[in-house]
Amino acid sequence: MTARDLILPSFFGDALALGPHWIYDAAEIQRHYPHGIHRYDLPRSSYHPGKRAGDFTHYGDQALLLLKSVARAGTSWNADTWREEWAAWWRSAPLSYRDGATSHTLEHLDQGSVEPSDSSDLGGASRLAPLFLLADQLDAEALVQLARAQTLVTHGDPQVVDAAEFLTRAALLISNGASFEEAFDEAGSQPYEALPAAEWIAAAREAAAGDLTAEAKKLGIACDIDGALPVALALAFRYENDPVAGLEQNALLGGDSASRGLALGLLLGARKGVIAFPDEWSTGLVAHEAIDQALAVTP
DSSP states (O other): OOHHHHHHHHHHHHHHHTTTTTOOOHHHHHHHOTTOOOSOOOOSSSSSTTOOTTOOOHHHHHHHHHHHHHHHHGGGOOHHHHHHHHHHHHTTOTTSOOOHHHHHHHHHHHTTOOOOBOOOBTHHHHTTGGGGGGTTTSOHHHHHHHHHHHHHTTBOOHHHHHHHHHHHHHHHHHHTTOOHHHHHHHHHTSOOSSOOHHHHHHHHHHHHHSOHHHHHHHHOOSSBHHHHHHHHHHHHHHTTTOHHHHHHHHHHHOSSHHHHHHHHHHHHHHHHOGGGSOHHHHHTOTTHHHHHHHHTOOO
16 A cells, blocks of 8 residues: 555545535435435535535645645654644634634644643544655654654644554554454554543444444544544444445534544555545545645655
């Protein structure tokens, strides 16, 4: 697998979720998408005004910013520079939604502090796919530390920081041929400070074996990591061999489908590669030229 195979599907997951993002009413999603979600759509909620079909949510926007940052810096990339770039971008990004993590982190920076928000949203970890641009230059432990560092710029919750490590380890294992079962169990066996990995993996496995839509709602389809990560893992288990359907079903679940989509796309891309997804999902991204330019860089 190449960096493109992991990074592009992560972007697909965010862009595909833009239409129903943060809609929690299943009937409303059904009205908008009676035949499912198979292509990019403009936002159907009020949270992303001005966005077009093929655009990203605020999570994907930050992932794109991270990709450009990593492409410029290569192995000299560091969280301090990323923080400066992130803050400068937000102060000139009127079309991107400012969630609590963003607003609180910017407030801290304005006060002269680099303290991140205390947000427990999965979004801080799930935007990490662009760091895989460095996977051929760094060993696994170095990449893990970068994943944790990029998350800590905005999200101080220890479960979110641990989740970044988990997703990085799992994606590396999957890209080297491990099944999701093998990769999640091995990645989950690390001595995390706060992440109840074994518990959440078990919950995801159980959800994947049942009525996934109902089970996902029980676990929680909002932003908070204690629901969002198990649901993303459940979708991965269910759709390990059908990545297109996996991202489509994630979008249809609603709620914070975009943060889940970034994480799920990373994992499905690591398993099947970008070739498994429709060509129009690549060309249909509004930012596809910027992404291609960044991916063409050899750090």
